[in-house]
Amino acid sequence: xxxxxxxxxxxxxxxxxxxxxxxxxxxxxxxxxxxxxxxxxxxxxxxxxxxxxxxxxxxxxxxxxxxxxxxxxxxxxxxxxxxxxxxxxxxxxxxxxxxxxxxxxxxxxxxxxxxxxxxxxxxxxxxxxxxxxxxxxxxxxxxxxxxxxxxxxxxxxxxxxxxxxxxxxxxxxxxxxxxxxxxxxxxxxxxxxxxxxxxxxxxxxxxxxxxxxxxxxxxxxxxxxxxxxxxxxxxxxxxxxxxxxxxxxxxxxxxxxxxxxxxxxxxxxxxxxxxxxxxxxxxxxxxxxxxxxxxxxxxxxxxxxxxxxxxxxxxxxxxxxxxxxxxxxxxxxxxxxxxxxxxxxxxxxxxxxxxxxxxxxxxxxxxxxxxxxxxxxxxxxxxxxxxxxxxxxxxxxxxxxxxxxxxxxxxxxxxxxxxxxxxxxxxxxxxxxxxxxxxxxxxxxxxxxxxxxxxxxxxxxxxxxxxxxxxxxxxxxxxxxxxxxxxxxxxxxxxxxxxxxxxxxxxxxxxxxxxxxxxxxxxxxxxxxxxxxxxxxxxxxxxxxxxxxxxxxxxxxxxxxxxxxxxxxxx
Amino acid sequence: xxxxxxxxxxxxxxxxxxxxxxxxxxxxxxxxxxxxxxxxxxxxxxxxxxxxxxxxxxxxxxxxxxxxxxxxxxxxxxxxxxxxxxxxxxxxxxxxxxxxxxxxxxxxxxxxxxxxxxxxxxxxxxxxxxxxxxxxxxxxxxxxxxxxxxxxxxxxxxxxxxxxxxxxxxxxxxxxxxxxxxxxxxxxxxxxxxxxxxxxxxxxxxxxxxxxxxxxxxxxxxxxxxxxxxxxxxxxxxxxxxxxxxxxxxxxxxxxxxxxxxxxxxxxxxxxxxxxxxxxxxxxxxxxxxxxxxxxxxxxxxxxxxxxxxxxxxxxxxxxxxxxxxxxxxxxxxxxxxxxxxxxxxxxxxxxxxxxxxxxxxxxxx
Numbered sequence: 001x002x003x004x005x006x007x008x009x010x011x012x013x014x015x016x017x018x019x020x021x022x023x024x025x026x027x028x029x030x031x032x033x034x035x036x037x038x039x040x041x042x043x044x045x046x047x048x049x050x051x052x053x054x055x056x057x058x059x060x061x062x063x064x065x066x067x068x069x070x071x072x073x074x075x076x077x078x079x080x081x082x083x084x085x086x087x088x089x090x091x092x093x094x095x096x097x098x099x100x101x102x103x104x105x106x107x108x109x110x111x112x113x114x115x116x117x118x119x120x121x122x123x124x125x126x127x128x129x130x131x132x133x134x135x136x137x138x139x140x141x142x143x144x145x146x147x148x149x150x151x152x153x154x155x156x157x158x159x160x161x162x163x164x165x166x167x168x169x170x171x172x173x174x175x176x177x178x179x180x181x182x183x184x185x186x187x188x189x190x191x192x193x194x195x196x197x198x199x200x201x202x203x204x205x206x207x208x209x210x211x212x213x214x215x216x217x218x219x220x221x222x223x224x225x226x227x228x229x230x231x232x233x234x235x236x237x238x239x240x241x242x243x244x245x246x247x248x249x250x251x252x253x254x255x256x257x258x259x260x261x262x263x264x265x266x267x268x269x270x271x272x273x274x275x276x277x278x279x280x281x282x283x284x285x286x287x288x289x290x291x292x293x294x295x296x297x298x299x300x301x302x303x304x305x306x307x308x309x310x311x312x313x314x315x316x317x318x319x320x321x322x323x324x325x326x327x328x329x330x331x332x333x334x335x336x337x338x339x340x341x342x343x344x345x346x347x348x349x350x351x352x353x354x355x356x357x358x359x360x361x362x363x364x365x366x367x368x369x370x371x372x373x374x375x376x377x378x379x380x381x382x383x384x385x386x387x388x389x390x391x392x393x394x395x396x397x398x399x400x401x402x403x404x405x406x407x408x409x410x411x412x413x414x415x416x417x418x419x420x421x422x423x424x425x426x427x428x429x430x431x432x433x434x435x436x437x438x439x440x441x442x443x444x445x446x447x448x449x450x451x452x453x454x455x456x457x458x459x460x461x462x463x464x465x466x467x468x469x470x471x472x473x474x475x476x477x478x479x480x481x482x483x484x485x486x487x488x489x490x491x492x493x494x495x496x497x498x499x500x501x502x503x504x505x506x507x508x509x510x511x512x513x514x515x516x517x518x519x520x521x522x523x524x525x526x527x528x529x530x531x532x533x534x535x536x537x538x539x540x541x542x543x544x545x546x547x548x549x550x551x552x553x554x555x556x557x558x559x560x561x562x563x564x565x566x567x568x569x570x571x
Numbered sequence: 572x573x574x575x576x577x578x579x580x581x582x583x584x585x586x587x588x589x590x591x592x593x594x595x596x597x598x599x600x601x602x603x604x605x606x607x608x609x610x611x612x613x614x615x616x617x618x619x620x621x622x623x624x625x626x627x628x629x630x631x632x633x634x635x636x637x638x639x640x641x642x643x644x645x646x647x648x649x650x651x652x653x654x655x656x657x658x659x660x661x662x663x664x665x666x667x668x669x670x671x672x673x674x675x676x677x678x679x680x681x682x683x684x685x686x687x688x689x690x691x692x693x694x695x696x697x698x699x700x701x702x703x704x705x706x707x708x709x710x711x712x713x714x715x716x717x718x719x720x721x722x723x724x725x726x727x728x729x730x731x732x733x734x735x736x737x738x739x740x741x742x743x744x745x746x747x748x749x750x751x752x753x754x755x756x757x758x759x760x761x762x763x764x765x766x767x768x769x770x771x772x773x774x775x776x777x778x779x780x781x782x783x784x785x786x787x788x789x790x791x792x793x794x795x796x797x798x799x800x801x802x803x804x805x806x807x808x809x810x811x812x813x814x815x816x817x818x819x820x821x822x823x824x825x826x827x828x829x830x831x832x833x834x835x836x837x838x839x840x841x842x843x844x845x846x847x848x849x850x851x852x853x854x855x856x857x858x859x860x861x862x863x864x865x866x867x868x869x870x871x872x873x874x875x876x877x878x879x880x881x882x883x884x885x886x887x888x889x890x891x892x893x894x895x896x897x898x899x900x901x902x903x904x905x906x907x908x909x910x911x912x913x914x915x916x917x918x919x920x921x922x923x924x925x926x927x928x929x930x931x932x933x934x935x936x937x
Contacts, residue, residue, distance in 0.1 A: 470631055471664035473651040475678035476729065482652075485677070489668040 074549070077327075077542035080320035083312065085201040086129040087116040091316040099310045099334050109309075110292035111260065114151065115225070118253040119232055121148035123203050123240070135537055136322065136331065137311045143302050150299045154290060155252020158259050161286040166277050175250050178274040179230050181216025185272070188220040188227065195231045196239065203240060211238035213245050218272060222265055229257040256290055263289030310334045323543035347527065347544065354524045355551070357438060358506040362453075364446045365502050366495060369453035373494070376454070377461035391454050399448065403515045406444040410435035410516065436518025444516045445506055452505060453498035460494030496563050504552055524548060580604040580640075581765055582628065582733060587637035589623050597623050599789035601637070605767070607732070610759050612768045614776040615786030616812070624786075625735050625769050630654050641733065652681075657726035657734040657764075661741055663718045665710035671697070671721050672706035678729040696728040697721075699758065716747045723755065727762065734759070736768045740775065752779050773813050777801065785809050802860075806847055807935040810858040817861060817904050820937060823853045831934050833857055837899035842876050842929035847936050854937035861893075861907040863931040866923050867915065877926035880904065882917045892916065898925065 028036040084091050089112035097105040120126040130144025162169035169175075192214045200207045213234040220227035230250065237248045262282045270278060281287055296303035314334050315322060322332040329345040330337050339345070372391065376384050394402060409415045412431045420426040434440055464487065472482035510525040517526070524544060531541035559565070582605040589598040598620040605611050613621035626632040627639060630651030638645050646654055666674050675693040684692070697703045700720035710718055719739060726734050736755070740748045756779045759766045770776055776783045777797040784794045785808070793800060793809045804810035811818065824840065825832040831845035833855055841857065848855045865871050866880075883902065884895040891907050894917050898904040906925065908914055917923065 465662060465664070467660045467662055467664040468666060470629075470651070471658065471660055472666075472677070473631075474629055474654075474656060474658040474735075475725065476652050476655070476681045477677070478652055478681075481681055486666050490666075492668075 073538075073542050074546050075542070076538050077323050077540075077546050078319045078321070079539065080132075080315060080322065081201070081318045082129055082132050083316045084318050085204075086120050086125055087113065087312070087316075088198055088201075090116045090312070094309065094313050094316060097309070097313065099306070099313050102306055104293070104304060104306060105309050107291075107293055110296055110303075111225075114154075114292050114295065115229055115253055115257065117144075117147060118151050118155075118251070119199075119236070120202060121151055122236065122251060123199075125202055131536070132539075133311060133315060135326070135540065136315055137307070139302065140308075140311065143300055143308070147296070147299050147303070152252050154295050155255050158255035158287070158290075159252065162255060162258075162281060165281050165284040165286045168274075168277055169255075169281070170249075172246060172248055172250065174274055174277065175230065175254070176213070176245055178272075178278065179215050179219055179227065179234075180213065181219050181272045185216040185218055187214040188217045188231075189214055191215060191220055191227060191231050192235070195228065196235050199232060199235050199240065207235070207239045209239070211235050211245070213238065216272065218270075222267065222270055223258065223261040226254065226257040226261045229254050259287040259290055262287040320539075323539040324547070326540050327543040327547055347524070350522075350524050350527055351547070351551075353438075354507055357442060357521075357523070358503050360442055361445050361449060361506045362499050362503045364442065365450055365453035366499065368446065369450055369457055369498065370491075370495070373454050373457035373461055376458045377464075378466075388458075391451055394448065395451055399511060400515075402448055403444055403512045406440070406447070406512075406516055407435060410440050410443065435516055436521065438517075438521045440516040440518065441513045441521035441523075444512050445509060448512060449502045449505055452501045456497035456501065457491060457494035460491055460497070464490050492563070496559070500556070500559060503555070507552060508548060579606055581607040581609075581642060582767070583638075583640040584624070584628075585638045585640070587624075587627065587634045587639060589620070589627060589632065590635045596635075596789055598627075598634075601789075601791065603784065603791065603794070605765060607765055608763050610756060610766045610768065610779060610781045612770060612776040612780035612783045613786055614770060614773060614783050614812075615792075617771060619786040620789040621769050621784075621786040622737060625737055625767060628733075628767060629656055629658055629735055655729075655731050655733075657729070657731035659722045659726045659734070659736040659739045661738045663710070663722040663739075665718055665721055665725070667710055669709075670706065671702070671708050671710065671713070674710070674721065675706075675725050675728050678725065682729060692728055696724040699727070700724045700754075715743055716751065719743060719751060720754075723758070727758075727764070731764070733765045733767070736766065738770050739768075740770075740772075748775070755779065777813070785812060787812070803846075804858070804933065804935070807856040807858065807937070810856075810933065810935055815861050815905060815907075817859045817864070817898075817901070817906075819857045819899060819901055819904075821855055821857055823848050823851050823855050823934065826851060830929060833934055835899045837901070839878060839899045841878070841932065843932045843934040844930045846933045848934045855934045856937045857932055857934050859927055859932045861905045864906040864925050864927050866906065866908075866917070866925045868924065871926045872928055875926035875928055876932070877924050880923055880925045882919050882921040882923060884919060885917050887916075896923075896925065 030036045030039040032039075090109060093109045093112045094105060097109060117126055120129065126144050126148040127141070130141040133140035133144070159170065189210075192210060196207055196210065211234050213231070215227045215231055220231075233248075233251050233254060234245055237243050237245055258281075262278075267275075267278050267282050293304075302308050310333075314332055320332065321337075325332050325337050326340075327347055329340045329348045331340055372387075376387055376391070379387060407414075411417065412433065412435075414435075416434060417426065417431045421428050421431065426432060434443065468486050468490070469482050472486040473479070477485065507523075508525050509523060510529055513521055513523045514526050514529075517523070525548070528541045528544045528548075531537045531544070556565075582603070584601045584603040587598060587601040588596055590596050601620075601624060603624075613624060615621045623632060627634050628641075630646070630649065634647060639647055641654065641656075665671075666677070669677065672693050675696055676689050679689040679692060693706065694703065697706055700723055702717060702720050702724065705713065705717065705721070710721070713721065722739065726736075739755075740751050743751060752775055755768075768776075768779065777800070780797060782794060782796050783800050785792045785800065787808050792812075793805045795803075795805075800809065801813055804813060807818065810816050819835050819837075821833040821835040821841075823831055823845070824834050826845055826848070829844060831843050831848060832840060833843050834840050835857070843855075843857055865875070871877070878898055880896040880898045882894060883897055886893040886895075890910055892910060892914070894906050894908070895902075896904040896906060
């Protein structure tokens with residue numbers, strides 16, 4: 001009892017450190033002369049280190065297998081680097097375009113798109129971007145897929161034309177010597193590094209080392225587009241495909257780039273390797289300036305549509321709120337956040353349904369669990385143990401088995417309906433619909449989560465001595481008043497703990513609603529699973545998950561404010 | 572079997588029996604009658620049935636047989652909350668989720684007493700136990716002694732005529748317990764409430780009570796005021812249970828009115844007061860209080876019975892000396908003497924002569 005300790009502290013006799021306090025007026029010193037505080041800290045540090053070492057394995061495990069994946073998954077809800085990584089020059093050019101007018105973007109944008117798209121198609125990355133943009137605007141996926149296929153054609157035309165001027169243009173050696181320039185010439189290594197970084201981002205890999213090829217500074221100044229395109233080709237050949245540049249046929253876009261460069265540049269002053277061929281090509285007129293806008297309009301008329309460009313521009317930023325807006329039935333448009341069309345608004349409803357159904361499940365768990373917990377706490381040890389085993393039995397059965405059992409029970413031709421019909425309580429014609437709807441989910445989940453409610457309530461009730469009820473009755477309270485005013489308030493911490501457990505578990509429940517919920521009884525987690533495994537819209541799944549996490553944390557915070565988390569007892 | 576009918580009976584047990592399992596009786600044929608205003612203590616070892624009696628009176632256990640009456644009416648079928656009996660529990664049972672004032676206000680609320688009057692009564696009850704400033708605290712913020720006072724105040728706040736206390740001081744340390752013993756009796760007498768107090772601590776029982784009922788084996792062994800209980804135990808259980816006692820076994824040789832001649836198993840013949848021995852030849856347990864034995868020859872009263880004894884051990888205990896002797900073959904014979912200036916201290920090995928008055932030596936059942 002606390003009185004005993006009160007009495008002893010009050011009459012505490014002199015203790016050894018009293019002497020120390022009297023002897024020194026400065027800081028108290030330990031026996032060896034060091035300040036007492038420091039030697040205390042040192043003594044405790046060992047303990048702390050030991051404790052830390054004991055938990056270290058688990059800490060590391062949890063960090064690596066739990067925290068890091070969750071954080072990286074949640075990060076996907078705002079990450080949007082795919083547009084910039086796939087179309088780096090296009091997004092750069094598009095930034096200067098004013099999307100609010102009905103004017104299509106200028107030729108530089110189409111030109112950048114051609115070379116970005118070509119390289120992406122070579123690495124088969126353009127379809128991924130199409131899928132990503134398809135979340136925002138349907139049709140983008142097929143647009144990107146088709147365009148990737150047709151981009152070769154203009155390049156092939158130019159190659160044929162160049163071949164007509166000089167057969168050497170189909171030769172890889174010609175290209176290599178033109179682009180490399182004089183062996184002693186300055187190298188544009190900055191361009192090589194930039195292209196390597198671009199490819200690494202595009203291909204989402206790490207590329208080791210640098211390619212052997214590097215363009216001469218002279219050529220990269222004279223033919224910038226060609227140098228860039230060829231360098232990207234070289235990085236791809238040497239680092240991604242790991243092939244020899246001397247044997248690699250230049251990709252088609254290099255011909256287009258050269259045609260564009262020759263149309264703009266004056267090569268008459270050039271005297272490096274292959275100067276004659278280049279001058280002959282420039283003079284031949286085969287290298288006509290390509291009209292990129294026309295090329296794209298030819299591939300698909302959607303490229304001549306302002307809406308397509310607006311979509312790309314809106315979602316070009318490396319970080320986006322788009323997934324979160326999608327998660328609350330809105331979307332990101334050039335005009336800002338807007339509500340989704342009526343028929344696409346399902347997620348907010350699903351969130352609300354999840355919350356309400358979780359509350360109903362929590363409530364029914366309280367109603368069903370409270371009497372059981374009370375009996376458990378008041379039965380003699382032996383019978384209580386037996387009953388406890390019955391309560392815990394579901395824990396030892398697989399979740400899937402239990403849920404499947406409910407599927408059998410709740411069918412219209414299932415056990416419950418058959419019994420009700422046999423008893424004459426329900427007409428054979430109108431059997432109860434207990435499954436593939438919200439009722440099914442609530443019944444099955446209440447059953448599955450019930451132990452999580454009973455256990456904390458039981459452990460709290462166990463600590464409530466029967467003398468409280470007796471005291472209340474001796475003070476004049478009826479059975480009900482004694483229960484309601486004295487017993488029940490003391491069990492609130494158990495109810496709180498159970499409710500938090502059940503609510504948080506049910507709000508993220510997946511398997512049971514999936515099996516017994518049909519379409520109307522599914523939860524937000526089923527939608528998340530759908531986006532993770534079927535639609536592969538991980539960004540949206542991550543945004544939904546983040547919102548779910550925030551909702552749970554908010555509710556937890558609110559609970560702490562109202563009831564106080566100190567009042568929660570798990571045992 | 573003791574039955575007392577002093578004054579008009581307020582609480583009555585008549586032929587009450589209690590069994591939990593249908594095989595053994597925990598309380599056997601209990602008869603008890605208490606006048607109003609009495610402080611009665613039920614004292615006994617654990618399992619003697621004293622707490623069961625209290626619980627039957629409070630209404631938490633039903634008597635298997637017999638009648639319990641309060642103020643003349645049978646309360647056997649009245650539920651506890653209608654009996655109007657205040658009760659103090661061993662662990663205080665203060666409601667932890669309520670403040671002290673709310674705890675005290677609870678019995679008044681369930682009696683539908685108006686708010687202003689309630690507050691007045693609560694404050695009055697708190698002042699009564701000198702805890703007036705603690706109304707806003709929670710039970711967990713109080714020390715054991717303070718909780719004890721609040722439990723007392725709560726049991727008294729609705730002004731019951733009967734208060735039951737179930738080992739209320741069991742959890743307190745010695746000093747606090749002694750202080751509370753005084754406070755409880757003082758309060759009970761001041762307010763004139765009838766109190767039934769259960770304890771297994773005989774000092775508590777002796778110092779606090781008007782009468783003590785000594786329980787053993789489901790029966791009241793003796794019901795008497797503390798002084799009588801101590802000095803004139805009616806049987807050997809009471810004699811051994813209350814205070815320290817020297818006992819020696821023997822056989823009754825002769826009974827002449829108020830005196831009996833007993834031959835101890837060691838062969839010595841002594842004079843005793845026969846208490847519950849009736850016939851010559853009965854086995855008997857002779858009991859003498861340690862402080863009634865004298866060894867100073869000049870202090871021995873005339874008519875005192877003397878025996879030879881050998882000192883085995885001398886213990887200095889401050890206010891008294893406690894000496895262990897061998898008397899008539901009994902190595903555990905204790906005598907207690909006051910530490911007076913002229914008192915002689917005995918030393919082990921010494922041969923002395925001890926004596927006592929025959930009326931202090933009680934021949935009880937064996």
